[in-house]
Amino acid sequence: MMKINELKLAIYAGHGGTDPGASSSYGKESDKALELMTAATSYARSLGIKVINNRISNVARNISADARKANAEKVNAVIEIHFDSATATANGTTGFYCEGSTTSKSLAQKVNDRVDDYFRDRDIKPDTSTRHGRLGILRETSAPAMLLETCFISNKDDMTTYSTKKTLIAQAIVHGALDYFNIAPPNTKPNKPNPAPTKPKPSTPVVSNPYVGKKLVSKSKALRFYSKPSWVDKDVAGTVNEGLGFPTVLAKVNVNGSPQYKVQNSKGAIFYITASTKYVELKAK
Numbered sequence: 277m278m279k280i281n282e283l284k285l286a287i288y289a290g291h292g293g294t295d296p297g298a299s300s301s302y303g304k305e306s307d308k309a310l311e312l313m314t315a316a317t318s319y320a321r322s323l324g325i326k327v328i329n330n331r332i333s334n335v336a337r338n339i340s341a342d343a344r345k346a347n348a349e350k351v352n353a354v355i356e357i358h359f360d361s362a363t364a365t366a367n368g369t370t371g372f373y374c375e376g377s378t379t380s381k382s383l384a385q386k387v388n389d390r391v392d393d394y395f396r397d398r399d400i401k402p403d404t405s406t407r408h409g410r411l412g413i414l415r416e417t418s419a420p421a422m423l424l425e426t427c428f429i430s431n432k433d434d435m436t437t438y439s440t441k442k443t444l445i446a447q448a449i450v451h452g453a454l455d456y457f458n459i460a461p462p463n464t465k466p467n468k469p470n471p472a473p474t475k476p477k478p479s480t481p482v483v484s485n486p487y488v489g490k491k492l493v494s495k496s497k498a499l500r501f502y503s504k505p506s507w508v509d510k511d512v513a514g515t516v517n518e519g520l521g522f523p524t525v526l527a528k529v530n531v532n533g534s535p536q537y538k539v540q541n542s543k544g545a546i547f548y549i550t551a552s553t554k555y556v557e558l559k560a561k
Contacts, residue, residue: 278352280459281324286346287449288329288413289313290358290423293336298361302435305359306334312426312438313357315446323450323462343416353383353453354421356413359429367431368396372423374414375402384422387452389561393542394437394445395427397491397523420456424449487525490558492539492549494521499556501539501549505531513547522547525558 289309291297297305310331317327328349330342346354360370371388373380384400392398403411403423414421426445427434438445451461494516503513516522522539528551529536535551550556 278457278459280454280462283453283457283459284326284328284349284351285320285450285453286328286330286342286349286351286354286417286419287313287317287320288342288354288356289331289337290356291337292331292334295336298359298429300361300430300435302429302432305361305429308359308426308429308438309357310334312442312446312449315442316355316357316449319443319447320450320453325450339412340416343413346421347416347418351419353419353456354413354417355383355387355449355453356421356423357449358423358425359427360425361428361430364430364432367428367434368392368398369394369427370398370425371400372403372411372414372425373400374421377414377420379420380414380422383420383453383456386455387422387424387449390448390452390455391424391426391445393448393523394441395434395542396520398425485526487527487537487558489561490525491523491561492521492525492537492556493559494518494556496555499549501547502536503547505529505536505538505548507531507534516549521556522549523561 291306291309295306297309299305313329317329320327328345328351330337330345369388369392371384373384381400388400403414411423414423427438429435454461495518497518498515500512500515502511504511523542524540526538526540526546529538529548536548537551537556538546538548540546
């Protein structure tokens with residue numbers, strides 16, 4: 277198994293120079309990508325990971341040159357950071373990989389799974405054509421490579437989350453790479469002094485959660501979920517569309533004779549939603 281100090285990553289920032297990428301009132305994609313790349317690089321190096329970058333300022337980049345650099349440096353993986361843009365309501369995280377590459381697909385999934393803890397999960401997508409020149413990095417590198425559309429620079433909520441949790445998102449990118457190489461991320465919590473001795477409490481049986489590693493996805497449009505175990509209209513907390521859902525399933529409960537899943541969103545809020553396989557399905561994260 278590879279050790280963390282043996283790992284070498286190419287963490288790149290998309291666009292640059294006269295190519296700002298997407299723009300909105302929240303900034304330019306080239307600037308935000310560079311900002312997040314710098315934060316992720318700093319964190320990775322603090323763990324002993326070797327990192328190369330394609331640029332350290334707002335200068336023009338050349339995709340083929342970036343790919344040649346990654347190949348010459350014999351990096352273990354390539355992660356290129358971008359920010360997406362569309363309508364003001366479009367939001368979430370997407371990972372791109374080169375179609376046909378199982379290793380790149382796995383890398384994209386691992387990084388995407390970490391970053392989408394902070395945003396809506398738009399899952400991962402293959403690069404199926406050459407129409408997107410910015411995806412050329414996926415096809416020209418020898419190592420597994422993924423392109424991360426972190427979130428939507430055109431979405432207020434996405435950019436509020438990014439600006440307040442940039443450090444954690446940068447760490448999530450690195451932790452996704454570590455997941456791919458099956459390297460346990462370090463414990464980043466500060467050390468605490470040993471507490472004063474306390475009397476042992478009676479042990480209670482530990483009940484395992486059979487839904488660990490699963491996420492819930494809706495099979496229907498505008499599927500309702502509830503603020504508590506209930507089927508009553510006044511307890512409806514919102515709706516979820518087909519293909520979307522909740523990243524954490526806590527338990528299955530019986531509500532007036534019909535099952536519901538107790539679920540948790542990426543911000544820790546708990547809700548309840550039907551457990552009928554007609555309307556929802558459990559998928560591996």
